[in-house]
Each structure stands twice: as C-alpha cells, then as structure tokens.
Amino acid sequence: MNETKNSIYFIGIGGIGMSALARYFNHAGWRVAGYDRTPSPLTAALEAEGIAVHYEDSVDRIPEAFRNRAETRVIYTPAVPADHAELYWFRAQGFEVLKRSQMLGLLGEGRRVMAVAGTHGKTTTTTMVAHFNAVAAGEGSAFLGGISKNFDSNLVLGTGVRMAVEADEFDRSFLQLHPQAAVITSVDPDHLDIYGTYEAVREAFAQFASQVVPDGTLILKHGVSLPLERADIWRYTYHVTDSGADFHAENLSVDGGGYYTFDLVFPDRRIDRCRLGIPGLVNVENCVAAAALVWSEGFTSNDALREAIATFRGVQRRFDFWVNDPSVAGGTIYMDDYAHHPAELRAMLTSVRKMFPERELTVIFQPHLYTRTRDFAPEFAEALSLADRVWLLPIYPARELPIPGVASEMILEGIASPQKKLITKEQLLTEVGALETGGVLVTAGAGDIDRFCAPVADLVRRKNRDLYGCTEKA
Known part of the structure; x- marks a missing residue:
C-alpha cells in the first residue's frame, strides 16, 4: 500500500464488510468518507463515529478532501452497479480503485489470517473465532460479516498478529486471501448469477483452499469434497456429532431454552462440559468449526476455551x-x-x-x-x-x-x-x-x-x- 495516501473514500460504505474497513481506517487516523444508497443503522453508527456519509450518487457530493488522486484511495463493493456515477468518475480521473476484497487481502499481509469460508455458517463461525481468540488466546483482530454482540461491532481491534476474516465467495472475493488457517463450512450451489454452474462454485472453493500457505491448516466440514491436492498443508475435518471427523461434539444435552452442553473432541485433547452461550444445534456445529480453527493456531488452556464458549453472545440477525x-x-x-x-x-x-x-x-x-x-x-x-x-x-x-x-x-x-x-x-x-x-x-x-x-x-x-x-x- 502507498502510505503517502491518507484519505480513503468508500462506495457502498454501509455494507457490513465495507463499514468494518471504514471503521478500521478511521480508527487508524485516516480521513474517511463515503457513499451509500440508503441510510441505515450502520451508516448512522459510522456518522456518529465522525465519518461523512451521503446518499446521492453524484460526483458533486464527493467531498473536496477526497478529490486529489495523489492522496486518496477508493474502495468499492462489487454490489454497486458498473455505471455508478461516482465510481466511473474516480476511474476516469485515474484514482487508485480497489475492491473491498483486495484491500482486505492487503491488510492481511504480515498477519496470521484465520479465514472462514462457506456458502452458509461463515458469519457466526468467524465471530466465534474472534471471540475465542480474544478470550482463549488473548489476542487477535477481526473483520466480521455481522455485528458481534460481544464486541458490539463488526470490527475487532486486538493485539497480536491473528486476523479473523469472513472469506466471501461472492464475486470470488475470497481469492484475494492467502490464509495461514482456513475453515470451509459448506459448498452449496449459490451465486449462480456470478458462477454460472455449481461446478464453477466448487472450483472456486478449491482454489481458495489451495491458497492456504505452506504448512498452514485447512479444516473442512465432514462430507465436503473438493478437487484439491496439497501435501504441504495440514488437513482436518469437523462435524457436529460424527465421530469420524477430527473435531466433533459428544454427549450433547439441551435445556428448555435450546442451550446445549457437550464435550468438545480435538485430535489431541477433550474439553468436557462445554455450554454454548447461544442456543441451537446449528450453533454447536459452528462452535466446533471455530474451536478447530483456534486450536490450529493455539490457545492458552482448556478452561479458557470453555469460558470463551460459555460467554459467546452471538451475532445480530444470526439465530x-x-x-x-x-x-x-x-x-x-x-x-x-x-x-x-x-x-x-x-x-x-x-x-x-x-x-x-x-x-x-x-x-x-x-x-x-x-x-x-x-x-x-x-x-x-x-x-x-x-x-x-x-x-x-x-x-x-x-x-x-x-x-x-x-x-x-x-x-x-x-x-x-x-x-x-x-x-x-x-x-x-x-x-x-x-x-x-x-x-x-x-x-x-x-x-x-x-x-x-x-x-x-x-x-x-x-x-x-x-x-x-x-x-x-x-
């Protein structure tokens, strides 16, 4: 990244992933502003944090401070149309214009990226990873695809080199990442307007998996099959209850509110009597995946991870x-x-x-x-x-x-x-x-x-x- 630039303009700033980046750069002292189509609780939060946001696609609305291409970098979400007036103007004027995923990939350089991919389940799992890192490992930042109830944000600014990210398959965005450790929760047909066929979806996930760095870790949902040949990475599987998976849960019990208690089984240990802080069997499965990813990077103690599981409060709009x-x-x-x-x-x-x-x-x-x-x-x-x-x-x-x-x-x-x-x-x-x-x-x-x-x-x-x-x- 060209550090002589001190301004970042976001097109689609109200998106869940875009707003996390905007918050990151605003916190780091950069000048930040942007456009979004409609006001929302997220854009209101950004404005409360001092970020200028407008809601009319008009070049005239771009603040003067962001019109110098020597000082400004432009980040956009692929969800905006190609004929967006502001995006067209920035490109025509020769500004550096990057997709959100490209910027996320740049931020991951020099860090230990812990990525969660999948056609569903990735937001809750990534947020669990962020919380487990904070409580059980005592470090880690995160860019999340939802608002964590523990952090009250989609951005976590922590110490250390760990960086948890939600690896989004839309527009093949996750191919900008080269993680040290990755979980793939599911590979179902989706975004066929982008990919065309289910086979193309599978090929993209296989390419993402192939980008795990040498001696890194790939953890697949038990039953997910991808065309991948890598002898230089560690490969594991997880499942909510199948004992054939490397990571799984045993001895599950549920109370009247839908909260589960279970034993968490790892390749090298077992943590008994874990009680997840949010209800639902689907979240136990997410917990197994998140715990597996944190295990691959290490944590302080079994008791610390048990505490992290118990104190996880969930994600807005996820169960x-x-x-x-x-x-x-x-x-x-x-x-x-x-x-x-x-x-x-x-x-x-x-x-x-x-x-x-x-x-x-x-x-x-x-x-x-x-x-x-x-x-x-x-x-x-x-x-x-x-x-x-x-x-x-x-x-x-x-x-x-x-x-x-x-x-x-x-x-x-x-x-x-x-x-x-x-x-x-x-x-x-x-x-x-x-x-x-x-x-x-x-x-x-x-x-x-x-x-x-x-x-x-x-x-x-x-x-x-x-x-x-x-x-x-x-």
Missing part, C-alpha cells in the same frame, strides 16, 4: 432471539435470522424444530434476489415446508433488476403447508398481531426485513405480557 422466556410456557417465542439460501433455511428451521418440537412454527420469509429465487425456488419451498405456517414477502431485489415471471409466488406454490400466503410489508405487523399466542415466530431473509425486528418483538412482548404477565426483554 437471534428477541423474545425467549422458557419459564412462560404459553408465550410466543420470536427469533430473527439472516438465512437467505435454501440450505441455510433448512439448517435454521431444523434447529428450531429440535429446540421447540411441541410449538407451532410460523416463518415470515423475504426472498433475496430474483436470480436466487429463479434458481432455487423448489429448494426454498422444500425448506420452508418444515414450518407449520409460511408468509412470504415480495423479493428483495438488492443489486438486481426484476426478471419477468420471477416472483415469490414461485416459492409459494411448492410449499407443502396449507397455511401459506403472500403478504406485503404493510400487512406484516397486522398479521403478527392477529397470530395466536404460544408458538415460535421466525423472520428470515437478507433484505430489509430486519427493519421489522424491533416492532415485531415489541408486539410479541405486549401480547405475552397481556396474556401471561411475561416481562421478558431482548
């Missing part, structure tokens, strides 16, 4: 319980999740079913992207059929234009549950208000459905309180 009071048997439980791929939905809903087998399960799902809906409508319908009741919102387009004939109805018609319907955002709270108390309510999706979490939670709490005297708060 995120807003209302959950097991002592009130008749109250509704409300959870929100970022799941936006059929495999994620299936894993999340299966875990919820196991936690609350006697309760009626209602899911409000917002499909994300027209291409993903087109490519996986039957798989979405199959996963959502695990619920007793399904309400579908219109597709959240994100970076895409509508595709003729592609709509939420494509998913709806394949859902097995007879209690299914399309609703609008304007109807959502009314429908929740009319829902019979006592079941489990889940909102899911990667769009803007999270804007409803707080009002839905308030509504559920009021109904619980009015009927059962429940005073539980998030």
Whole structure:
C-alpha cells in the first residue's frame, strides 16, 4: 500500500464488510468518507463515529478532501452497479480503485489470517473465532460479516498478529486471501448469477483452499469434497456429532431454552462440559468449526476455551432471539435470522424444530434476489415446508433488476403447508398481531426485513405480557 495516501473514500460504505474497513481506517487516523444508497443503522453508527456519509450518487457530493488522486484511495463493493456515477468518475480521473476484497487481502499481509469460508455458517463461525481468540488466546483482530454482540461491532481491534476474516465467495472475493488457517463450512450451489454452474462454485472453493500457505491448516466440514491436492498443508475435518471427523461434539444435552452442553473432541485433547452461550444445534456445529480453527493456531488452556464458549453472545440477525422466556410456557417465542439460501433455511428451521418440537412454527420469509429465487425456488419451498405456517414477502431485489415471471409466488406454490400466503410489508405487523399466542415466530431473509425486528418483538412482548404477565426483554 502507498502510505503517502491518507484519505480513503468508500462506495457502498454501509455494507457490513465495507463499514468494518471504514471503521478500521478511521480508527487508524485516516480521513474517511463515503457513499451509500440508503441510510441505515450502520451508516448512522459510522456518522456518529465522525465519518461523512451521503446518499446521492453524484460526483458533486464527493467531498473536496477526497478529490486529489495523489492522496486518496477508493474502495468499492462489487454490489454497486458498473455505471455508478461516482465510481466511473474516480476511474476516469485515474484514482487508485480497489475492491473491498483486495484491500482486505492487503491488510492481511504480515498477519496470521484465520479465514472462514462457506456458502452458509461463515458469519457466526468467524465471530466465534474472534471471540475465542480474544478470550482463549488473548489476542487477535477481526473483520466480521455481522455485528458481534460481544464486541458490539463488526470490527475487532486486538493485539497480536491473528486476523479473523469472513472469506466471501461472492464475486470470488475470497481469492484475494492467502490464509495461514482456513475453515470451509459448506459448498452449496449459490451465486449462480456470478458462477454460472455449481461446478464453477466448487472450483472456486478449491482454489481458495489451495491458497492456504505452506504448512498452514485447512479444516473442512465432514462430507465436503473438493478437487484439491496439497501435501504441504495440514488437513482436518469437523462435524457436529460424527465421530469420524477430527473435531466433533459428544454427549450433547439441551435445556428448555435450546442451550446445549457437550464435550468438545480435538485430535489431541477433550474439553468436557462445554455450554454454548447461544442456543441451537446449528450453533454447536459452528462452535466446533471455530474451536478447530483456534486450536490450529493455539490457545492458552482448556478452561479458557470453555469460558470463551460459555460467554459467546452471538451475532445480530444470526439465530437471534428477541423474545425467549422458557419459564412462560404459553408465550410466543420470536427469533430473527439472516438465512437467505435454501440450505441455510433448512439448517435454521431444523434447529428450531429440535429446540421447540411441541410449538407451532410460523416463518415470515423475504426472498433475496430474483436470480436466487429463479434458481432455487423448489429448494426454498422444500425448506420452508418444515414450518407449520409460511408468509412470504415480495423479493428483495438488492443489486438486481426484476426478471419477468420471477416472483415469490414461485416459492409459494411448492410449499407443502396449507397455511401459506403472500403478504406485503404493510400487512406484516397486522398479521403478527392477529397470530395466536404460544408458538415460535421466525423472520428470515437478507433484505430489509430486519427493519421489522424491533416492532415485531415489541408486539410479541405486549401480547405475552397481556396474556401471561411475561416481562421478558431482548
């Protein structure tokens, strides 16, 4: 990096990964500003930290301090369109313009990069790695794809050379990384608008795995197969319960709130009676993966890792319980999740079913992207059929234009549950208000459905309180 430059301008600064980089450079004393399409809690937080953000794609809005190409570097997210006016102007003026993934790769130089890749599960697993590093190893920074509840941020600034990163397969971004240690949680077909075929997805993950440095460590989910030949790295597998994996859990038990206690098995040791600080069997699997990655880089003691597991508080929008009071048997439980791929939905809903087998399960799902809906409508319908009741919102387009004939109805018609319907955002709270108390309510999706979490939670709490005297708060 050219250290004569002291200003960084972000195009798409409100994205979860972009905002972490913006925070990093702002904390390091660089001049930071940027554009995003719409205001959000993340952009509000950036502005509160002293970063100038505007919401109009206009060259005139670029601050004067960021118009000197000798002093300014531009970082953009591939989610912005190619015809973005500001991005076009910076390129035309000869500025140094980098993708977010390229900058993350540069920041990893000289550090021990601990990367978590996978088509689902990577955000929670990476955040666990960051927390386990801090508590069990006493060091480490991190760039996260979600807001950690332990750190109250998507950026962790710690001592030492460890750097935990979420390795994103979108646009092949993770190929900018050369980690010392890596976990791959899953390799499912996704982002086919980018890759074209599932085989191309597998090839990209194999290339990422091949970029682990010599004498580094690769840890694969048990059952994941990649075309990879490397004799100069350490290779392991993990699984939530399969004893054939190098890392796994044994003697699992679950309490009424869905919190698991288990023994954690490593190749060289065993840590008994671990209790994960967040509920759900899917999170036990994430815990095994994170613990395996931290094991590969070392930690201080078994007791320290046990403490780290117990004190992990989770990630916003990942298996995120807003209302959950097991002592009130008749109250509704409300959870929100970022799941936006059929495999994620299936894993999340299966875990919820196991936690609350006697309760009626209602899911409000917002499909994300027209291409993903087109490519996986039957798989979405199959996963959502695990619920007793399904309400579908219109597709959240994100970076895409509508595709003729592609709509939420494509998913709806394949859902097995007879209690299914399309609703609008304007109807959502009314429908929740009319829902019979006592079941489990889940909102899911990667769009803007999270804007409803707080009002839905308030509504559920009021109904619980009015009927059962429940005073539980998030």
